[in-house]
Amino acid sequence: MNTETLNALQAALARALDASHAFEPLLADEHRALKTGDLTLLSAVLDRKSSLTETLLTASEALLTWCSDQGIEPDYPAFRAWCEQQLDTAQQAPLLTQWQKLKVSLDENSRSTAVNRQMLSSLSARNQARLTLLKNLVGATDTYSASGTQSLNDGQRRWVDQV
Numbered sequence: 001m002n003t004e005t006l007n008a009l010q011a012a013l014a015r016a017l018d019a020s021h022a023f024e025p026l027l028a029d030e031h032r033a034l035k036t037g038d039l040t041l042l043s044a045v046l047d048r049k050s051s052l053t054e055t056l057l058t059a060s061e062a063l064l065t066w067c068s069d070q071g072i073e074p075d076y077p078a079f080r081a082w083c084e085q086q087l088d089t090a091q092q093a094p095l096l097t098q099w100q101k102l103k104v105s106l107d108e109n110s111r112s113t114a115v116n117r118q119m120l121s122s123l124s125a126r127n128q129a130r131l132t133l134l135k136n137l138v139g140a141t142d143t144y145s146a147s148g149t150q151s152l153n154d155g156q157r158r159w160v161d162q163v
Helices: 003-036 039-070 076-086 089-138
Strands: none
Touching (some): 039 076
């Protein structure tokens, strides 16, 4: 096993793991912002999430490229088989551990994202129901013409409802 290949693997795993771990508190902040309705926090989270997503994608691409260069599937069984063929036991253990930690972190992030997505969907449905209720409660309204007089024309009176 050449040092360059091993270094590329270690660097790709480390970057992916760092990026994935950085998502964990961010997703917790997103959950808190959705739960409390804190739009300032949610806006800040979305800005950070966008940047961090790019970092994670870049790290993932590097890991996928490394797997492709080695001719292996980017999954644990294939990675483990490669390690057993290419590395001694002392070199295998930290890499296999790091790969497993990455998988656990990505799975946790996926679960947190699903919870946040469901919460957002629920909030959106509730808001839509509230808007519909308000629209039904308000009903038809009287509007005024450009000269400031009340319009009796039903078509003009309901222009607000049509918008």
